Amino acid sequence: MTDRYAVIGNPIEQSKSPLIHTAFAQVTGQDIEYTKLLAPLGGFAAVVDTFRASGGRGMNVTAPFKLDAFAYATHLAPSAQMAGAVNAMKFEGDKVYAENFDGVGLVRDLVHNLNCPVQGRRVLILGAGGATRGALLPLLVEQPAELVIVNRTVAKAQELVELARIHQSGSVPVRGIGYTDLSDQSFDLVLNATSASLAAQLPPLWASVFAPGCLAYDLTYGKGLTPFLQLAKQADVTRLADGVGMLAEQAAEAFAWWRGVRPDTRNVIEQLTVPLI
Numbered sequence: 001m002t003d004r005y006a007v008i009g010n011p012i013e014q015s016k017s018p019l020i021h022t023a024f025a026q027v028t029g030q031d032i033e034y035t036k037l038l039a040p041l042g043g044f045a046a047v048v049d050t051f052r053a054s055g056g057r058g059m060n061v062t063a064p065f066k067l068d069a070f071a072y073a074t075h076l077a078p079s080a081q082m083a084g085a086v087n088a089m090k091f092e093g094d095k096v097y098a099e100n101f102d103g104v105g106l107v108r109d110l111v112h113n114l115n116c117p118v119q120g121r122r123v124l125i126l127g128a129g130g131a132t133r134g135a136l137l138p139l140l141v142e143q144p145a146e147l148v149i150v151n152r153t154v155a156k157a158q159e160l161v162e163l164a165r166i167h168q169s170g171s172v173p174v175r176g177i178g179y180t181d182l183s184d185q186s187f188d189l190v191l192n193a194t195s196a197s198l199a200a201q202l203p204p205l206w207a208s209v210f211a212p213g214c215l216a217y218d219l220t221y222g223k224g225l226t227p228f229l230q231l232a233k234q235a236d237v238t239r240l241a242d243g244v245g246m247l248a249e250q251a252a253e254a255f256a257w258w259r260g261v262r263p264d265t266r267n268v269i270e271q272l273t274v275p276l277i
């Protein structure tokens with residue numbers, strides 16, 4: 001029998017998840033159907049209830065419902081607890097298992113696809129929203145030399161430093177600062193986890209943050225050369241990437257969790273890549 005999965009969001013038309021999971025199912029020979037579900041704001045639980053009642057096995061969750069899914073879940077994995085948000089659910093009877101694979105997807109993309117180990121690197125992450133929160137622990141597990149979180153609202157960056165202090169078992173120095181505190185510091189890995197690129201905006205950043213040989217990575221995907229990547233390019237950074245690999249890797253993690261087989265992501269990444277020009 002065909003097992004049913006879906007991605008839920010509002011809006012949802014733009015979601016690439018059905019394309020990704022259908023491709024994964026084809027290459028792994030899994031019999032699944034994967035659709036998009038539009039839920040009205042405030043109507044998350046009702047739509048999920050109906051999907052489960054009709055035999056749905058699992059869901060990906062996208063904006064703005066990652067916190068609703070957190071509240072809906074009965075069993076939260078540590079990744080979801082740390083992120084305070086859920087991006088994948090698995091339904092078994094009355095149990096709702098919940099995960100957040102965004103952070104692990106980012107790290108897999110950096111380390112395996114882009115061949116950019118995090119260990120020993122000076123890492124700067126821009127933004128202190130849901131994506132940074134989810135990425136925090138997976139990045140720290142890799143043992144960077146330091147992790148600096150810079151945010152417009154400095155208090156949010158500092159909250160995440162406190163969260164890291166409570167959860168990390170290692171001793172990676174973590175700092176939360178404002179953009180004006182960056183002064184002349186430079187980093188080996190600069191991750192743009194703000195939503196600025198979605199509005200074609202640039203966080204208030206100086207080109208001096210990019211150390212020689214640095215990788216500039218914009219978590220936003222499908223936008224080509226964003227203002228952030230443009231700044232990096234103008235600063236002679238040659239290693240530029242967007243979040244398409246992270247998207248594919250978090251999907252592969254969810255697929256493996258649901259189906260017990262991890263698909264190769266290369267074809268999907270190739271298919272969804274928008275040239276950074």
Ligand code: NDP
Binds near residue numbers: 128151
């Ligand atoms: P949130 O809304 O939770 O957080 C947004 C962050 O961006 C906040 O820290 C905010 O700062 C900051 N910000 C927004 N506009 C600007 C600006 N013009 N200048 C400086 N900072 C700004 O978003 P998420 O964390 O959920 O998502 C962030 C990005 O990551 C999005 O573009 C999203 O598409 C992408 N993403 C990609 C994924 C992938 O698989 N590739 C997965 C998840 C997210 P402040 O706190 O001061 O308001």
